Amino acid sequence: xxxxxxxxxxxxxxxxxxxxxxxxxxxxxxxxxxxxxxxxxxxxxxxxxxxxxxxxxxxxxxxxxxxxxxxxxxxxxxxxxxxxxxxxxxxxxxxxxxxxxxxxxxxxxxxxxxxxxxxxxxxxxxxxxxxxxxxxxxxxxxxxxxxxxxxxxxxxxxxxxxxxxxxxxxxxxxxxxxxxxxxxxxxxxxxxxxxxxxxxxxxxxxxxxxxxxxxxxxxxxxxxxxxxxxxxxxxxxxxxxxxxxxxxxxxxxxxxxxxxx
Amino acid sequence: xxxxxxxxxxxxxxxxxxxxxxxxxxxxxxxxxxxxxxxxxxxxxxxxxxxxxxxxxxxxxxxxxxxxxxxxxxxxxxxxxxxxxxxxxxxxxxxxxxxxxxxxxxxxxxxxxxxxxxxxxxxxxxxxxxxxxxxxxxxxxxxxxxxxxxxxxxxxxxxxxxxxxxxxxxxxxxxxxxxxxxxxxxxxxxxxxxxxxxxxxxxxxxxxxxxxxxxxxxxxxxxxxxxxxxxxxxxxxxxxxxxxxxxxxxxxxxxxxxxxx
Amino acid sequence: xxxxxxxxxxxxxxxxxxxxxxxxxxxxxxxxxxxxxxxxxxxxxxxxxxxxxxxxxxxxxxxxxxxxxxxxxxxxxxxxxxxxxxxxxxxxxxxxxxxxxxxxxxxxxxxxxxxxxxxxxxxxxxxxxxxxxxxxxxxxxxxxxxxxxxxxxxxxxxxxxxxxxxxxxxxxxxxxxxxxxxxxxxxxxxxxxxxxxxxxxxxxxxxxxxxxxxxxxxxxxxxxxxxxxxxxxxxxxxxxxxxxxxxxxxxxxxxxxxxxx
Numbered sequence: 001x002x003x004x005x006x007x008x009x010x011x012x013x014x015x016x017x018x019x020x021x022x023x024x025x026x027x028x029x030x031x032x033x034x035x036x037x038x039x040x041x042x043x044x045x046x047x048x049x050x051x052x053x054x055x056x057x058x059x060x061x062x063x064x065x066x067x068x069x070x071x072x073x074x075x076x077x078x079x080x081x082x083x084x085x086x087x088x089x090x091x092x093x094x095x096x097x098x099x100x101x102x103x104x105x106x107x108x109x110x111x112x113x114x115x116x117x118x119x120x121x122x123x124x125x126x127x128x129x130x131x132x133x134x135x136x137x138x139x140x141x142x143x144x145x146x147x148x149x150x151x152x153x154x155x156x157x158x159x160x161x162x163x164x165x166x167x168x169x170x171x172x173x174x175x176x177x178x179x180x181x182x183x184x185x186x187x188x189x190x191x192x193x194x195x196x197x198x199x200x201x202x203x204x205x206x207x208x209x210x211x212x213x214x215x216x217x218x219x220x221x222x223x224x225x226x227x228x229x230x231x232x233x234x235x236x237x238x239x240x241x242x243x244x245x246x247x248x249x250x251x252x253x254x255x256x257x258x259x260x261x
Numbered sequence: 262x263x264x265x266x267x268x269x270x271x272x273x274x275x276x277x278x279x280x281x282x283x284x285x286x287x288x289x290x291x292x293x294x295x296x297x298x299x300x301x302x303x304x305x306x307x308x309x310x311x312x313x314x315x316x317x318x319x320x321x322x323x324x325x326x327x328x329x330x331x332x333x334x335x336x337x338x339x340x341x342x343x344x345x346x347x348x349x350x351x352x353x354x355x356x357x358x359x360x361x362x363x364x365x366x367x368x369x370x371x372x373x374x375x376x377x378x379x380x381x382x383x384x385x386x387x388x389x390x391x392x393x394x395x396x397x398x399x400x401x402x403x404x405x406x407x408x409x410x411x412x413x414x415x416x417x418x419x420x421x422x423x424x425x426x427x428x429x430x431x432x433x434x435x436x437x438x439x440x441x442x443x444x445x446x447x448x449x450x451x452x453x454x455x456x457x458x459x460x461x462x463x464x465x466x467x468x469x470x471x472x473x474x475x476x477x478x479x480x481x482x483x484x485x486x487x488x489x490x491x492x493x494x495x496x497x498x499x500x501x502x503x504x505x506x507x508x509x510x511x512x513x514x515x516x517x518x519x520x521x522x
Numbered sequence: 523x524x525x526x527x528x529x530x531x532x533x534x535x536x537x538x539x540x541x542x543x544x545x546x547x548x549x550x551x552x553x554x555x556x557x558x559x560x561x562x563x564x565x566x567x568x569x570x571x572x573x574x575x576x577x578x579x580x581x582x583x584x585x586x587x588x589x590x591x592x593x594x595x596x597x598x599x600x601x602x603x604x605x606x607x608x609x610x611x612x613x614x615x616x617x618x619x620x621x622x623x624x625x626x627x628x629x630x631x632x633x634x635x636x637x638x639x640x641x642x643x644x645x646x647x648x649x650x651x652x653x654x655x656x657x658x659x660x661x662x663x664x665x666x667x668x669x670x671x672x673x674x675x676x677x678x679x680x681x682x683x684x685x686x687x688x689x690x691x692x693x694x695x696x697x698x699x700x701x702x703x704x705x706x707x708x709x710x711x712x713x714x715x716x717x718x719x720x721x722x723x724x725x726x727x728x729x730x731x732x733x734x735x736x737x738x739x740x741x742x743x744x745x746x747x748x749x750x751x752x753x754x755x756x757x758x759x760x761x762x763x764x765x766x767x768x769x770x771x772x773x774x775x776x777x778x779x780x781x782x783x
Contacts, residue, residue, distance in 0.1 A: 027290045027306050029549040029590075033715035038757050043715065044619070045549050048591055051623030068290075069309055072333075072594075097305070101312030191508065193294035193304065234505030235299050243758030247713065288551040288567050329551075330570055333594075358566070362573030452769065454555035454565065495766025496560050 001173065001180045003258055006219045007251050009211035014040035018060030018208030022201060023047045023077055025067025025096065028194030031239065032063075032201035038246035039220065041205035049076050056083035060208025063201055066107055067096035067194075074107055081114045090207035091115035092214075094200035095122050099129025118162035119207060119214050121200040124149035127166050131156050146172045150179065165203065165214035167196055171222065173215045180215055183259040184222025186229035192239045195225070223257045224249055262434065262441045264519055267480045268512050270472035275301035279321030279469030283462060284308045284338055286328025286357065289455030292500065293324075293462040299507035300481065302466035310337050317344035321469025324462055327368055328357035328455070335368055342375045351468040352376035353475075355461035356383050360390025379423035380468060380475050382461040385410035388427050392417050407433045411440065426464065426475035428457055432483065434476045441476055444520040445483025447490035453500045456486070484518045485510055523695065523702045525780055528741045529773050531733035536562035540582030540730030544723060545569045545599055547589025547618065550716030553761065554723040560768035561742070563727035571598050578605035582730025585723055588629055589618035589716070596629055603636045612729040613637035614736075616722035617644050621651025640684035641729060641736050643722040646671035649688050653678050668694045672701060687725065687736035689718055693744065695737045702737055705781040706744025708751035714761045717747070745779045746771055 019042045024032060029045050036043035046055055056062060062084040064077050084091050093115065095108035108130050112118060122130065127149040146168035153164040153174040164174040171182040189195045202217035211217075227249075228241035280303045285293060290306050297304035307316055317323060323345040325338050345352050354376065356369035369391050373379060383391065388410040407429035414425040414435040425435040432443040450456045463478035472478075488510075489502035541564045546554060551567050558565035568577055578584060584606040586599050606613050615637065617630035630652050634640060644652065649671040668690035675686040675696040686696040693704040711717045724739035733739075749771075750763035 025306070026287050026548050027294050030291060030552060030715060033549050034757060034761070037713050037715055044622075045547070045590055046619075046623075048593060048623075048625055050593060051591070051625040054623045068306055069312070071309060071311060097307075100305075101307075101309075101315045103309055103312040191298050193291060193298055232505075234508035235295060236501035236504030236508075239295070239504075240501055240758035240762055243761075244754075244756030247756035247758075286567070287548050288555050291552060329567055330573070332570060332572060358568075361566075362568075362570075362576045364570055364573040452559050454552060454559055493766075495769035496556060497762035497765030497769075500556070500765075501762055 001213055001215050003255055003260065005211065006216045006258065007254060009206050009209060009216035010220060010254065012209040013205050016209050017042050018205055019044060019058060020061050020063060020201065020204040020208060021046055021055050021059040022063045022065070023073070023080055024063060024065035024197065027067055028197040031194055032198050034243050035198045035246060036201055036205055038243045039202055039205055047073060047076050049079050052076065052080045053083050056080065056087050056089055059089060061090045061092065061204040063092045063094065063204035064111055065094040065096060065197055065200055066104055067197060069104060069107060077111060078114060081111060085116040090117040090119060090212055092119045092121060092200050092204045092207060094197055095120065095126045095130050096197065098122065098126040105129055112160055117212065118160050119165065119203055119212060120156060120162055121165040121167065121203050121214055123167055123196060127156065127164065128152050146170045150174065163213050165218055167199055167218065171218040173213055173218065175213050181261040182215070182218050182222055183261060184219065184226055184257065186226045188229045188232065188235060188238055189225050191235040219258055220246070220249065220254070223254055226257065262474055262476050264516055264521065266472065267477045267519065268515060270467050270470060270477035271481060271515065273470040274466050277470050278303050279466055280305060280319065281322050281324060281462065281465040281469060282307055282316050282320040283324045284334070284341055285324060285326035285458065288328055289458040292455055293459050295504050296459045296507060297462055297466055299504045300463055300466055308334060308337050310340050313337065313341045314344050317341065317348050317350055320350060322351045322353065322465040324353045324355065324465035325372055326355040326357060326458055326461055327365055328458060330365060330368060338372060339375060342372060346377040351378040351380060351473055353380045353382060353461050353465045353468060355458055356381065356387045356391050357458065359383065359387040366390055373421055378473065379421050380426065380464055380473060381417060381423055382426040382428065382464050382475055384428055384457060388417065388425065389413050407431045411435065424474050426479055428460055428479065432479040434474055434479060436474050442522040443476070443479050443483055444522060445480065445487055445518065447487045449490045449493065449496060449499055450486050452496040480519055481507070481510065481515070484515055487518065523735055523737050525777055525782065527733065528738045528780065529776060531728050531731060531738035532742060532776065534731040535727050538731050539564050540727055541566060541580065542583050542585060542723065542726040542730060543568055543577050543581040544585045545595070545602055546585060546587035546719065549589055550719040553716055554720050556765050557720045557768060558723055558727055560765045561724055561727055569595060569598055571601050574598065574602045575605050578602065578609050578611060581611060583612045583614065583726040585614045585616065585726035586633055587616040587618060587719055587722055588626055589719060591626060591629060599633060600636060603633060607638040612639040612641060612734055614641045614643060614722050614726045614729060616719055617642065617648045617652050618719065620644065620648040627651055634682055639734065640682050641687065641725055641734060642678060642684055643687040643689065643725050643736055645689055645718060649678065649686065650674050668692045672696065685735050687740055689721055689740065693740040695735055695740060697735050703783040704737070704740050704744055705783060706741065706748055706779065708748045710751045710754065710757060710760055711747050713757040741780055742768070742771065742776070745776055748779065
């Protein structure tokens with residue numbers, strides 16, 4: 001997990017144009033599809049049970065996002081994860097609003113339990129809620145909100161054999177090998193809806209080319225986001241400039257801007 | 262209902278960042294979430310029955326918008342209103358396309374009937390269709406389309422004990438205390454889809470901090486919209502510049518631009 | 523099918539502001555509604571069975587797009603087509619992802635079979651998948667991907683008595699009278715999600731005013747797209763500039779830029 005891994009993962013996405021199947025929320029479908037296209041990947045937004053087995057046979061990864069959860073969608077998410085497992089494809093879980101309702105907490109846990117090759121991407125409070133009491137870390141002296149969830153993320157990583165991306169002012173990537181911190185991004189980014197969902201979608205694109213830690217996605221989105229924010233008068237411009245910045249991002253800029261720790 | 266009410270309501274939203282639960286249409290979910298964020302509020306787009314009681318217990322307001330109505334959503338809207346009533350939270354009804362189909366007219370009326378603390382936000386024809394024959398005002402010498410619905414809105418306000426915002430070239434806010442007219446906004450705004458839906462969402466944010474007339478939302482959106490339109494070559498730019506203008510709007514500009522009557 | 527047909531069709535849309543009913547996918551609902559508004563048409567996104575008969579009685583055209591297909595929507599699409607037929611309204615079919623799953627291929631064929639006044643708009647691979655083995659053209663020396671589907675499109679046009687628009691670097695419009703090729707557009711356009719869906723929506727607007735070949739929509743979108751792309755640093759800007767360009771497009775620019783063959 002270093003600069004070279006990130007750069008070569010970006011090149012791989014652009015060359016291979018992996019197909020990423022997204023079962024995601026209504027709010028961000030357009031944005032995340034556009035972010036995947038701007039990165040160089042191929043998005044499909046699909047949620048029908050009838051086509052999920054076929055889709056997962058040729059897709060590179062599955063992204064499951066519970067942002068606008070519906071009881072009619074939950075079994076389809078479970079079935080899609082089953083098909084991803086069957087075809088050996090990585091699954092990115094975005095537990096949007098986990099902890100805000102029992103439905104979201106339980107559904108997130110079921111998906112995390114079911115996925116064989118799992119990457120979890122959430123903010124600190126979602127990660128903490130996902131783990132529940134068993135995963136509560138004690139006595140952590142949190143430097144910022146992401147730090148408060150690192151112990152919990154480590155617990156999740158061990159229980160599920162997964163990688164975890166805690167996004168926030170500092171993004172923390174937790175894997176079996178350790179932790180990497182990333183200090184890219186911009187304070188205006190949370191004023192655009194679904195920025196975390198975009199990170200989860202990009203995580204799927206990178207997972208499809210073998211970069212399953214989530215770091216490359218966080219790095220590319222953080223760098224593109226800060227370039228975009230520098231040119232933006234507000235969140236409307238930022239949403240648009242982010243797509244342009246993802247589309248234009250080159251190796252040199254990526255290397256220069258990366259703030260790994 | 263004057264300039265000071267509007268200014269202090271804007272400050273209250275930015276300080277309290279109220280959570281606004283939206284059961285809204287697919288077309289505008291992204292835009293309205295972004296408009297709420299740009300204003301300083303916290304949007305949740307949720308429609309599951311299983312989580313609505315929890316959501317309404319900590320939300321500040323509920324916005325129900327029937328733009329892409331579906332029979333599977335109608336009972337959930339009714340249940341959400343029931344929960345809003347139970348927790349004493351205001352409900353904003355956006356009766357999109359009321360009058361264009363029997364389904365929309367009937368559903369709008371059921372929601373208006375059910376909500377205890379109701380604000381209705383619609384254009385003149387939707388307001389007139391919502392009231393039906395009983396609310397038809399006679400002999401009105403309409404100056405513009407909003408004026409044509411003022412008598413009807415007054416009828417609705419009395420029947421439901423609610424406030425009504427008629428949006429148009431002139432916005433008219435009808436409450437038990439009387440009427441206020443607002444002449445902000447720009448002729449290009451109706452060329453962006455869901456501009457009325459955005460107004461309804463912002464109305465929810467203001468209602469959550471106690472400004473339940475709808476006037477502050479109409480004022481803020483009207484002023485931000487005209488600032489944005491002055492910088493826009495067309496409706497694509499306008500949609501984006503509107504979010505930037507909402508985000509940047511300051512007290513001085515708001516006071517200077519307001520056209521209350 | 524020539525420049526004058528296109529120009530007069532654009533004028534007709536702007537004067538008549540036809541109502542276009544769209545049963546479309548979640549990803550593009552906002553964009554396609556905005557593109558229809560920017561063109562001068564009136565969009566309704568509706569999918570309830572309960573209101574479809576009323577809607578089709580006063581609408582100018584129906585657009586059915588299977589981008590995020592769901593088994594609960596398929597019967598509603600069929601019912602909407604039935605109502606369009608009953609009221610003598612044209613139907614535009616966008617067979618998104620036809621060939622990528624059995625569900626999409628079968629659903630596309632059912633809709634194509636059912637519509638009385640049909641226009642099909644897809645890319646080459648969707649058109650070829652829609653026709654299936656029976657429509658496979660042999661020995662075609664394809665100049666580009668659209669050319670590879672021309673024989674198949676001709677077969678579909680004969681079987682269904684419909685017009686077919688094959689979109690790509692070159693758009694090919696296939697009708698009973700022959701073929702027209704259009705070389706407008708820009709290489710960045712496929713990096714915006716749902717550009718084909720936008721073309722299908724605009725095709726509905728033109729069909730509603732009697733231009734049922736699909737050519738005017740392809741021409742207007744191609745010209746607006748290339749104007750927008752010339753001003754865009756990436757796909758984010760392009761999506762926005764396209765709406766502005768559609769809104770501003772005048773006869774002179776349209777005539778000057780058209781590349782018909």
